[in-house]
Amino acid sequence: MSRAAVLGAGSWGTTFAKVLVDAGNEVTLWSRRPELAEVINREHRNPEYLPGIELPAGLVATHDATAALRGVEMVAIAIPSQSLRDNLRGWAADLPPDSSLVSLMKGVELGTLKRMSEVIAEVADAPADRIVVVSGPNLALEIAQEQPTATVVACVDEARATAVQKSCSTGYFRPYSNTDVVGCELGGAVKNVIALACGIAQGMGFGDNSLASIITRGLAETARLGERLGADPLTFAGLAGLGDLVATCNSPLSRNRTFGERLGRGESIEQAQAATHGQVAEGVKSCRSVLELAQGLDVDVPITAAVDAVCSGRLTSAQMAQLLMSRSMKSES
Incomplete structure (x- = not known):
């Protein structure tokens, strides 16, 4: 003891x-x-x-x-x-x-x-x-x-x-x-941002294909950033990566996902914040710091960038979806 x-x-x-x-x-x-x-x-x-x-x-x-x-x-x-x-x-x-x-x-x-x-x-x-x-x-x-x-x-x-x-x-x-402290921490930080994106999609009425796509591509950008920071790629396939991401993006108990749902239904940041009764949706602030971290390392994180644009009021939820779907074609790998 x-x-x-x-x-x-x-x-x-x-x-x-x-x-x-x-x-x-x-x-x-x-x-x-x-x-x-x-x-x-x-x-x-x-x-x-x-x-x-x-x-x-x-x-x-x-x-x-x-x-x-x-x-x-x-x-x-x-x-x-x-x-x-x-x-x-x-x-x-x-x-x-x-x-x-x-x-x-x-x-x-x-x-x-x-x-x-x-x-x-x-x-x-x-x-x-x-x-x-x-x-x-x-x-x-x-x-x-x-x-x-x-x-x-x-x-x-x-x-x-x-x-x-x-x-x-x-x-x-x-x-x-x-x-692998770097990988475990990074997985935990970025998944909050990806969960906001999943919540926004849910709030807009999108289904499981959309959510699965966001989760998978969100994991890809987390792994890209982690690799640049020296994390073990296997960490992102484990509990601190994929495990945490799946739970946070899918559960109604997740503050980030439920906050995102409110944004997807057209509520403002202030309205969504008031509805959480003082509990913090970490991704709302972390999206900015994660984006700046990635930009400083020249790592492409399109979902994080789109979430940051919504949270800062530069894009609506509908514009975010359109932006992500209109990106140039590329190989998955």
Whole structure:
């Protein structure tokens, strides 16, 4: 058993905290809002983010980040990706030395174009072999309901990846280890953008052929970008690539897909954002940073570019579909 802190009491942070407790760890969950921490401690529920789910009695919640981090061996971070840098600056001094820093976030930082592990390394002044990434088809509510799922735990230090893998293994949550941090993070970031495109197509009334085409070509542009960044191509055929992409593009539990559906039905970004009740569709912001990252490396990412144009108001959903279908003919390979 190890001691762990999970920073972020949204749906995925709370779910991962539950997984860690069920795996036999002592876990403290940090909540930005003290009233939510009180509800979790008193009722063993997080009704706002995980309705209907009973949380383990051993899960302790707090609003005090310093207390949550005291003496832990693992720190898992589950907050919106674009807020990581500012939050981590406030936590960095309290991170125990040599604790495993686990990123549960999927995104590319605006401006710096850094992956989440790179932001953690910079702000926490931590070496890459201390930073772990969890990625895969991780729809929080299904995992909280203890539906069987698999995920990837990636770290350049294979021994640390294996240690975290063992710490979050349960009868319903099966982690696989990997050393390709770049590929796992990139798959998680780009799939949010592709899921927005699938949602837009769904909202416009398109069927399974359209969705399958977007998923497949979305995987192709993810792999092109990953190859340029030095990722292992096999990663994109695995859980952190294709697995995460399929789940996020198809499930009504996916915030990115459902956000895209609203755009496809003609809602504005503001209307769609209001309908998500404050939960973040990461792809809306990540589409810009992923596009800029790809452009800087001269990698063609037409779906990402089209989604960015819709999210910035330069194209309508109908114009996006027309643009993608009118591109010049080329070989699939």
